[in-house]
Amino acid sequence: MPRQFIIPDKAKCLGCCTCLAACMLTHREEGAVPCPRLFLTPTAQGSVPLQCRQCDQAPCAEVCPVHAIEVQGEVVVLNEKKCVGCGICVLACPIGCIEIQAARQTAATGITLTTSILLPLTRSEQDEKKMRKIAVKCNMCYFRPEGPACVKVCPTEALRLVDEEDIRFWNLQRRQAYASSIGFQGAAE
Amino acid sequence: MTVHRVRTICPYCGVGCGLYLLVEQGRIVGVEADPEHPVSQGGLCLKGYYGYNHVGDPRRLQTPLIRKDGMLVPATWNEALNFIAEHLIRVRRQDPDAFALIASAKGTNEDSFAAQKFARVVMGTNNVDCCARLCHAPSVAGLVPTLGSAATTNTIEEIGSVTETIFIIGSNTSECHPLVAAHVIKARERGAKLIVADPRHTEMAARADIWLRVPVGGNIPLINGIMHILMRDGLINTIRVNRMAAGFDALAANLAEWTPERVENITGVPRADLQAAAHLYGKASTAAILYAMGVTQFANGTENVLALANLAIITGHLGRSGTGLFPLRGQNNIQGTCDMGCLPDFLPGYVHVGSSQKQTRFSHVWSVKPPSKPGIRATEISEGIMQGKIRVLYVFGANPVLSGPDTGYLMKALERLDLLIVQDIFLTETARLAGVVLPAACAAEKDGTFTNTERRIQRVRMAVPPPGDARPDWRIFSELAREMGSSAFPYRSPEEIWGEIRLLIPERFGGVAYKRLNDGPGILWPCPDEAHPGTPILYSDNVFLTPSGKAQLKPVPIDPEQTSAGIVEKPDKDYPLVLTTGRRVYHYHTGTITRKEWVLNQIGPEELVEINPEDGRRKGIRNGDLIRVCTRRGLISARAWITDRVPPGTIFMTFHFWEAPVNELTGRAQDPVCGIPELKASAADIKSISSVDARMIRRQKKERYLVSLEVPVNRRNVTKGD
CATH class of the missing domain: 3.40.228.10 (Dimethylsulfoxide Reductase, domain 2)
Structure with missing residues (x-):
């Protein structure tokens, strides 16, 4: 199966958080921890949402002591039931796109988070102790036939689903541009 | 199960994006973007997509409430309208200008028109204003x-x-x-x-x-x-x-x-x-x-x-x-609310109240000559109450107790009123202080029109029925007018009100028929007749709407000695920082609606005060610390966000949270021309505090804003509030 992942276009992102909300609700409906799997990351050039690249040799999967993270086809999936919240995957991830979140069960709204997403600050340490900790990462909404929810709702199309065909196409374009720069004009028939 | 799709307009900001409400068994279950909408073109932000659960929230107001023995208790519409009418008839007889109305910029054009007509025709005063006083x-x-x-x-x-x-x-x-x-x-x-x-x-x-x-x-x-x-x-x-x-x-x-x-x-x-x-x-x-x-x-x-x-x-x-x-424009229909004349000095269509020549057509259609003395501005109301000039205040779809400025002073003033009437969809911080509360329908529960920031008049459609006994605002005003013996409100539908608006202001709205709005992407005013396509570009060929047709240049001199920024309350030794205020994308204004949306409140659960790292270092405040922010008017507690988003010497807060009500801190300094308060600059100081102190301040705010009064409707009868 071809590999897929999502890349942001930093020139297009508004920092409007619509992708975060879509991600939270989609996973909530699925019964998963309703944390956003995208991390809106502030930079000097503006915010940019970052998420798991679905690595082929996923370091997180390799280090997970309870095999909660597995490469299933094109997606690196985290099984929340197995996760023990040890955090080793967070250390292993080369791009910082797994995070340990604390979640607790309340009667009124089901699972509720107690941290602000833009600025992960815990309400109080006592609260934190009572909560179950769990690792969250992007799973490409693998359960959703329409594909990743964040890509669908972004108002500026700043999130893009990339598959191997895209990569092959871009690579070919670049090679042709390079070829023409060294004197080979015109594409082949 | 069948899902109906109802094409309507987003109820949040002034952009007026197009969307479809997905309705299943009388409940809104989702939102789809409208790909054909000329502005949003198939896009929506997170409020548009996910901010619809407030419509079916159990905390919605479902019956009128009247204060009896200090408590707000459910009443029938007859009781409530009778009570208000009796009161207002007395005020009208003594001094019509003792009545003031703050109109909503979230209602439809028809609601706004009915509100100002009620003030002018039934009460006989120009004391009607809207939140444009705080924005544009x-x-x-x-x-x-x-x-x-x-x-x-x-x-x-x-x-x-x-x-x-x-x-x-x-x-x-x-x-x-x-x-x-x-x-x-x-x-x-x-x-x-x-x-x-x-x-x-x-x-x-x-x-x-x-x-x-x-x-x-x-x-x-x-x-x-x-x-x-x-x-x-x-x-x-x-x-x-x-x-x-x-x-x-x-x-x-x-x-x-x-x-x-x-x-x-x-x-x-x-x-x-x-x-x-x-x-x-x-x-x-x-x-x-x-x-x-x-x-x-x-x-x-x-x-x-x-x-x-x-x-x-x-x-x-x-x-x-x-x-x-x-x-x-900030609100979904603030443009329309101003167009409809919810301003103390302008009748609908920006006809000045003092212009006797143009007033004739209003006298003709309304059979009453509208008052010609400009009314009181929204920002002058607290002063007016304190001076005993205003005795009854009617707040329709607004929450001045949080939207400010200097809300401490406003709350003191509200206590002195003979009667505060609040008409809203939730028991807002303002409604909790009212003598009578009337339950209104929200945008998804009524028909009408909104005018977005680019002057586009768009059709808003009813998707679900209002909860309980809640009614559309235009109907409430009409019924109250009838209760007070007026025959000027014979409306049976919003379309009939719109017909009157077209008749009164043909140069702008004459050609904007509902049947044209129903099918198309909306019409931009001016649109004088039904063959006119609307006006996307104003002042083409450089012909202006001034009396001479020429634009007027007005030099803006400032004090030549001035060496720093032009704000009234400059930072000093005691209050060394400039506090500026605004909004965040995931909440809307005083949070009445968005704080009830699970996902929006989860993304922004609490106030974060933006502080420059330099100021943080000087004050010994770290990222995430609990701090106290104070100005000459009051103090609040919130969390610090140490960030370069703000320059040194400036801090930023929003007015979304009752827990950290920034408008307790803002001042009443006003623009002398139009009366807008200086919400963007107050001298402030910050200090790190313990979590015990923060909890204490939070408890004080909770009592001050009577937060415990807002409970789901099925628990309302067992609540003993004060």
Whole structure:
């Protein structure tokens, strides 16, 4: 199966958080921890949402002591039931796109988070102790036939689903541009 | 199960995006973007997509409430209307001007029209105002005398497809008007240039070609400086300016002293950046200015707007496609609410209350001559109550107890009223203090029209029935009028009200028939007859709506001795920081609706005070610390967010949270021309506090705003509030 992942276009992102909300609700409906799997990351050039690249040799999967993270086809999936919240995957991830979140069960709204997403600050340490900790990462909404929810709702199309065909196409374009720069004009028939 | 799709308009900001509400068994179960909508073009922000659960929230008001023995208890409509009518008839007999009405900018045009007609025809007073007083009053005061109309001159779509240079000043566009920002991004994709003037490093500032970090209150020197450079470098076509505008010589004389060096001294904006920005804007063949509260919410807000109008006029950047002025409106129907005359000095269609000639048509249709003395402004109401002039206040779809300014003073004033009537969809902080509360239908529960920030009149449709006994606002006003013996409200539908509006203001709305709105993408006023397509671009051929048809240039001099930014309450030894206020993308205004949406409240669960790292270090405050923010008016507690988004010496807060009600801190300094308060600048101090202290302050706020009173309807009868 071809590999897929999502890349942001930093020139297009508004920092409007619509992708975060879509991600939270989609996973909530699925019964998963309703944390956003995208991390809106502030930079000097503006915010940019970052998420798991679905690595082929996923370091997180390799280090997970309870095999909660597995490469299933094109997606690196985290099984929340197995996760023990040890955090080793967070250390292993080369791009910082797994995070340990604390979640607790309340009667009124089901699972509720107690941290602000833009600025992960815990309400109080006592609260934190009572909560179950769990690792969250992007799973490409693998359960959703329409594909990743964040890509669908972004108002500026700043999130893009990339598959191997895209990569092959871009690579070919670049090679042709390079070829023409060294004197080979015109594409082949 | 069948799902109906109801095409309507987003109820949040002034962009007016198109959406479909998905309805299943009388409940809204989802939202889809409308791909054919001319502005949103298939996009929505997170409020539009996910902010619909408030409609079916169990905390919605479902019956009228009357205060008895200090408690708000359920009543029938008959009881409530009787009670109010008796009271109002007495007030009307004694002094009609003792009644004041604050109208909602979230209702439909028909609701707003009914509200102001109620005040003028039934009560006989011009004491009717809306939240434009807190947002775009300076645009009315600044653009009506100079250009003839305070509305956006062009369509939003043109920004994305035509404009060459976009100048955003005092607008956090990507958070407050995300789908306008989407058009700016589209423009950047095709190579348009972006200039942003803002003290904060907003998402738009981060993406700008030139970011002018103007200090809070430094707009006038900045804009005058830009005009000075354009004059100096010969980029102004004086012949053209004199042909289309009056007053150029006086302006030119005033601009002579605004050298880039002087501007740099006052604002700290490097002269090279200022020059680059001036050239980018001045030389562009199509250029647009987008502005919002960072221009208007100052005690010199009107002058800020005048300066921008001058800039647009002398560069000739008006009246063509993609070229104009965009005062970005904050509320879904604030444009419409102003158009409908919810202003103390203007009848519907901006007919001045004192203009006897134009008033005739109102007297004719209403069979009553509307009062000709301008009424009281929303920002003067607390003072008016304290002086005993206002005795009954009718608040319709507004929450002044959190939206300010200086709400401590307002709350004291509200206690002195004979009667406070609040008509809303939830028991807001203001409603909890009322003598009578009337339950209203929300936007998804009624038919009517909204007018968005680009003057586009759009159809709003009922998707679900209102909860319990809640009713559309226009119907409540009509029934109350009938209860008070008036025959001026015979309406059976919003369309009949709209018919009267078309009859009264044919030059703007004559051609805007419901049947045209039903099928199409909305119509931009002016649209005088049914064959007229509407007017996407105002002032084409440089014909202005002023009496002379020429634009009027009005120089904006400031005190020549002035060496710092022009704000009233300057920072000093005791209050060394400038507190500025605004919004975040995931909440809306006082949070009445968005704080009830699970996902929105989860993304932004609490107030975060933006503090520059330099100030954080000096005050010993770290990221995430609990802090106390105080001004001369009060104190609140919140969490610190140490960030470069704000410049040193400036802190930023929002007014979304009752837990950290920033408008307890803002002051009552006002613009003398239009009465807008200086919400964007207060002298403040911050201090790190313990979590025990923070909890104590939070408890005080909880008691102060009677938070425990707002409970789901099934638990309301067992609640013992005070």
